Amino acid sequence: MKKITLKDIAAHFGVSVSTVSKAINDSHEISTDLKQRIQEFAKEHHYRPNHVALSLLKKSTKTIGVIVPNILNYFFTQVFYGIEQTANARGYGIISCISDESYLKECQTVDLLSSGTADGIIMSLSEDTQAKGNVEHLQDLIENQIPMVMFDRVSDDLDCDKIVVDDFEAGYKTTQHLLRTGCQKIAIITSIYNSSVGKLRVEGYKKALQENGKDFDEKRIVKVGRSDDLELLISLLIADKEIDGIIALDEMTAVDTLNILKMKGVDVPDQISIVGFTNGRLSKYVSPALSMVSQHGKYIGELAANILIDRIEYEGEMPFTTKLVKTTLIERESTRKLGTKSSKQLS
Structure with missing residues (x-):
């Protein structure tokens, strides 16, 4: 009941x-x-x-709960950093929690943070939650007047403050860039295929292909599960010797893909160009350095913390806001320069 x-x-x-x-x-x-x-x-x-909802009438714990789905993703590390810096500057501490892409763990964490531990919550939905489409545990937060800011992976079914990355445009512009450099057969490697952001990036990729008269081939969307062998999947992918561009939807997958291709004797970028998502430290120091799509995680964290604290401290009514953050493509050595074409073929 x-x-x-x-x-x-x-x-x-x-x-x-x-x-x-x-x-x-x-x-x-x-x-x-x-x-x-x-x-x-x-x-x-x-x-x-609900002790938080009542305590807001009296006092503040001066604590913010933060829930992210995957701490190994450098984007979420950047968001954490932005939240902590801003919260500390405004006199708040943070409790950092990881849902590990699990709906059940997300529910348990939300229950813990809403029991009087934190004044408000900043969170990004787990892939499992988005796959299930069940956000009742978060609707309870809203009904009990617990301030919440969602970022990156959000739900349209919830009335709260949101910060979203323009992932559709990111997928579209990244594909357009590879096509302009001479790539003809572009694949996507994704470990976040059930998440809203993963789906939007693929939709942007499809639009770019369509506008350039390229056929969409489902086989070029490589979905990587936790137990899958990435090396095997890449081997199957490049068996199609026409593949000359790869978009990896997170940084670790981009780095792993680069290393596997090098191990197989594939020249990057002359034979295959690679672009990854999230501009972390790893992408700068591998060889060749990886071209990446920056989602501006630190800025998102700062923005989320300021919006949440403003809502916690403001005594009147505040309309909910949705902020759209644009991405930036950072070109490095793993993609060919504009106007150049591949001089080698996969053997």
Whole structure:
């Protein structure tokens, strides 16, 4: 049975959520009669007060909960850094949590942070949550007036502040760039195929192919699961000797792909150009240095922290906002220069 929320009680009495919260908290601002009726109704329906929602009327824990799906992804490390720097500057500490792409772990973490541990939450959805399409655990946060900012992987079903990367445009522009450098047969290698961001990048890739008169081939979308052998998948991919461009949708996959191609004697970028996502340290120091799409993770973290703290500290009504962050392609040695063509063929 779904637990009753402040919003449910407010709807029953035709009053605001704030009025219900004050009544349950025995505030002198609410009439004795209404306060008594609300308290009795809440007791009859086994309402359990959310300590964060109530504490916002009194005090602040000065703590922000942060939930990311994968700490090994350098993008999320950059976001963490931006959040921590900004939160500390404004007098807040952070509790860092990892869902490990698991819906169950995400639910458990949200439950922990919403039990009075943090004033608000900044989070990116796990791949498992997006695959299931179930965000009821987050709807409960909103109904209980717990501030939340979602970033990168967000849900359209939730009314809250959001920061999204223009992943469709990133996939589109990256593909266009490779086509302009002379690539004809471009593949995508993705370990985030169930996530919204992975899907949007592929859709942008498809649009670029279509606009340039190139056929889309499903076989050129290489989906890498946790237990899959990337070397085997790449071997199967380059068996098509016409493949001359690869877009890897995260940094580790881009680095691994580069190393596997080098081990197989493939010249990068002369035979195959590579572009990865997330401009981390690894991509700069491999040889050849990898061209990358920067999602500006530190900036996203700073923006998310400022939006959340503003909402925590502002006593009036604030409309929810959705910020769109553009990506930047950083060209390095793993892609051919504009106007050049491959001089070698895979043997």
